[in-house]
Amino acid sequence: MSLIEEIDYGTPRSKSTTMVTLIIDGREVTVPEGTSIMRAAMDAGHQIPKLCATDMVDAFGSCRLCLVEIEGRAGTPASCTTPVMNGLVVHTQTERLKKLRKGVMELYISDHPLDCLTCGANGDCELQDMAGAVGLRDVRYGYEGENHVFATRHGCDNDHWMPKDESNPYFTYDPSKCIVCSRCVRACEEVQGTFALTISGRGFDSRVSPGMSESFLGSECVSCGACVQACPTATLTEKSVIEIGQPEHSVVTTCAYCGVGCAFKAEMRGEEVVRMVPYKDGKANRGHSCVKGRFAWGYTNHKERILKPMIRERIEDPWREVSWDEAFSFAAARMRGIQKKYGRDAIGGITSSRCTNEETYLVQKLIRAGFGNNNVDTCARVCHSPTGYGLATTFGTSAGTQDFDSVEDTDVVVVIGANPASAHPVFASRLKKRLRQGAKLIVIDPRRTEMVESPHVKALHLPLMPGTNVAVMTALAHVIVTESLVNEAFVRERCDWSEFEEWAAFVAQPKNSPEATAILTGVNPRDLREAARIYATGGNGAIYYGLGVTEHSQGSTTVIAIANLAMVTGNIGRPGVGVNPLRGQNNVQGSCDMGSFPHELPGYRHISGDAVRDQFEAMWNVKLNPEPGLRIPNMFDAAVEGTFMGIYVQGEDILQSDPNTSHVVAALSAMECVIVHDLFLNETANYAHVFLPGSSFLEKDGTFTNAERRIQRVRKVMTPKNGLADWEVTIGLAKAMGFDMKYNHPSEIMDEIAALTPTFAGVSYAKLDELGSVQWPCNDKAPEGTPVMHIDGFVRGKGKFVVTEYVATDERTGPRYPLLLTTGRILSQYNVGAQTRRTENVVWHAEDRLEIHPHDAEQRGVRDGDWVRLKSRAGETTLRAEITDRVAPGVVYTTFHHPDTQANVITTDYSDWATNCPEYKVTAVQVSPSNGPSDWQKAYDAQARQSRRIVPAEAAE
């Protein structure tokens, strides 16, 4: 195994289909029109010296190393900025060019430290490489001249010199090593789209500057790492590289944070991760990353990580470290005991959207075949279950219709109830790039999100009141239908016409007009009409949505309304359009695909179907229960009621992430065996009897499926620190319960999945290794996968229009609870924060804050930073206020990353009518000044401390 060196072609790939042939150094090269001479030469295997060019950003032409000579043309043009033309004869190495390049390098090195041996970039420095490439042997200018290298010059302070900026927790900025190639500045602009960096000064004074000469941490930098990756010297360097040294081998794997599914090279030294570098061949991320995937992997080594199995009789007891075998037999005995006492259906389990497909598959197999019931559910219940329902109903598949590349062909982007800049940052960067090229953006969100405020992006923002999605969607449809913007040809060909007519008649009713619904939604009817017109007539229209759509009492209805909009405008079935749920967790798509829902076997096939069940029964050699099992909320209710007494929870913190925390506490406390399988003693573990330590994504093999249905490999780069990979733990537990599952490697599990699941029929590890990734369906019809779905027609046959009547949620504001709380995420933290809180990411977001409009704050005497009490009908908590007009008057907003805030103490039991997805996004609350943590928070904290005591195994000896 060696370090994967990706070829840097110097300039981006041209998408042209017209080919151009030229001669470079005597070799004929044929490349697409618009390709640079530099890239064409690289294609021919000739690397022209370069420093300012890199293929992640457009050519800039500043370093002047890549000059070439072209026959018949005067001068020495830069090969990075000169496009190819038919018949050109190019020479990349001549006496004149050699002299020029040496002259340029001599200038560079005259203002650069010569501490190469002790430099952080030693072994990975393009400046050093280029000095070698041009044969620089002498710097005749000496080193006494003006420079940025030394703190003093001629005994005085050197005004050019700047100290190293170490404010960012993950990388350093050493201005003395900067060659002003602007690659970082351009990466920040072109790749990330944040525009946090610039060059300050001019001429010799030019220096990279975060904002107006701020520190990196104090600037607008979002720490995505694009600048560090782009830097050809040690100017921007990962602190881990400075500390450890250069990696010696690397392995391509998939990020375990959000549903974008970025491919990374885990760059290693032995079993130690040196750094994670986004992989350019990753089809989801195309070489980009965010602060979480790039840098926030330190949790895998965090001191709070539990590496030994633990058990206890009662949750009041301290934990006791035991062997794996003891833990398995203790757990198995309890679970079987519960079944004996309360019946076969008294136990169940929850699969994880953080674990691999193979692991998820095994957990549901254990439950269905080993436990003998279908009490399996997954965290998708609380996020995207309405997506599954809504898209299956209208289109016929429970997944997004596009790949992320599709955004490059989009003309109008509608973002609904999602804030990709925070929650799906790499996709957001790709989207923003397209927007800067001129695509239009419509944002439907109660809050003025980071997407609305992106630099050089003009958004049409429809700030609706939380809970009125359906009314807004239907009003958009009203405008499209009543203003005759319907794509009738598409609807007639692809959809059920009579259902369309019924739907069109419904949406056209005056009560659904923007003007009539404005009183509910708070959206300016003129803006809404404009948005509808732009979406219907602006070219390729794509809808991207998130949990702001699904986590409502009418979540499924909104998904259906979105599907209706896409169908009525014909925005389905080709690149650049579609309906795209932005999946929250790395493998939430996969966990749904793998049969994690109580009513569905892998591949979304209903458990009551005899033919399907027969297949599984034959393969698994057991009889399966044809009745769907309990959903998560039903499990809690049954536990409180005394009929559901044992649960196996893999990689999911249900206590923190599920709504109405007090109810979850009551349910967990009532159970007799709670098995938590996780990296950390999470909040749920406070109520657990068995703790099975988990393995991180770096420690196991498997696959994740991202939001675009892309199945990608997760590759083991180190031995599991806890001894066993998660799939092995599930097998161990199953075996102790008398259900033997024999697999030597996760690839065998995938083979079984492929054999049982038509949409996965063509998937194998061999194919994934060969192609890098595939998007399901992957089978005989689409052996290399399916980037865009519903191309020639809908999977279900005819697209189905469904009437979407707006029904207000039962959760309403009133005199006691006059404000609406909605929840969301922040860039640096991930979900319940179990991982990111255990990294340096806390420097950006150390606590959850309540965003409140200045008007509401003033009425309540709340000042910025004050502690406030946040109370709903379900409970109360305290946190600090942030006064901002990002939220409208009447709306407050917070994140749920920190357990000491426990935003879900506040959220209620209301849920989606079709799927029970909780209504996280709307809670009526009151906000009042407070002195500090609530009684509930204090009691919770005390219980958690009590519960986390561990008696080490050694101490018992």
Next chain:
Amino acid sequence: MIDPRSLDDYRAHGGYKGLARALSLGSDAILTEVTASGLRGRGGAGFPTGIKWKTVAQAKADRKFIVCNADEGDSGTFADRMIMEGDPFLVIEGMTIAGLTVGATKGYIYIRSEYPHAVEAMNAAIAAARRGGYLGDKIGGSTTSFDLEVRVGAGAYVCGEETSLLESLEGRRGIVRAKPPLPAHHGLFGKPTVINNVLSFAAIPFILAEGAKAYADFGMGRSRGTMPIQLAGNIRYGGLFETAFGVTLGELVDDIGGGTFTGRPVRAVQVGGPLGAYFPRALFDTPFDYEAFAARDGLIGHGGIVVFDDSVDMRRQARFAMEFCAVESCGKCTPCRIGSTRGVETIEKIMRGERVNENIALVEDLCNTMKFGSLCALGGFTPYPVLSALKHFREDFASLATTLQAAE
């Protein structure tokens, strides 16, 4: 008395005759006229204006722009300023004709902030032209629209370079863009853009009014028409002198300029601004012509001539060229950003007598790197004054060294 801001006065002296004819000709015929006139870009590069306009006219885009480069920063030049202050409608008319030729409806005049009177004059003239129906909708009674705005620079010499001027106009740092793409294809805000110097636009109304031939009859070789030459520095009769190409440098300095102001012998003449070459008397037979100057490693640039008498120290002039580049470099490309600073330091070493021959060789190497390696003419032309000083006035570089060596 002629009021330069009076539209009536301008029209009374033949103003807007060019536009009237242009409106009757249409785009193709105007392009033919401008091309036939032989007019070349007066900013210094000397690129044929007709070809530039034709490129923009043929480019397909929803918007196009006309930009007038009035960031006149060369030492000893003031022709742009005098035209803008004394005959602002000439520029407006030229730009308007350009607009209707290429299909642009909006133009910008980018004037350096050091020219407050020119800014005021141009603004007043634009307002008057708008009132008179010569700017805005339906100009001169036609169906075409064209309007102008003045933009003021912020004191950067490099913003006279056309691509950094465009960056600055767009509200960004004034750094040079790599070419291609050319501004004619991808100019202001990414749209096809005609960017010409004040003098180029000012030549247009005559060409249209009197015909290409009337203009092309003046001049020599490929340099057709007239050039407003600016005589400055140590000269007895300084000022603007417009004449046909072909007059020799000696005629300009000695006959028209009357020699030095100090009365001492003329030793060196820098033609074409701070990046122009120093010519000794031996080259006074050079005719004022783009090609003739280029053949002698010089340039006519924007037509500025700065005269020095025999008290000049050409080492200091060479050092000044590098220093000017160091101060004004945008910092984008390496040869200019670092090279100019190293150039100053190395010439200072020569002045101090340190390893003179090696350092002269180093300066020559550096000049080669800057000349062929720089991204734009700032770094690329800085070697002209340095190398010409070294070539024609070598004695100034050796003298101190010799004295020092003699002292040892």
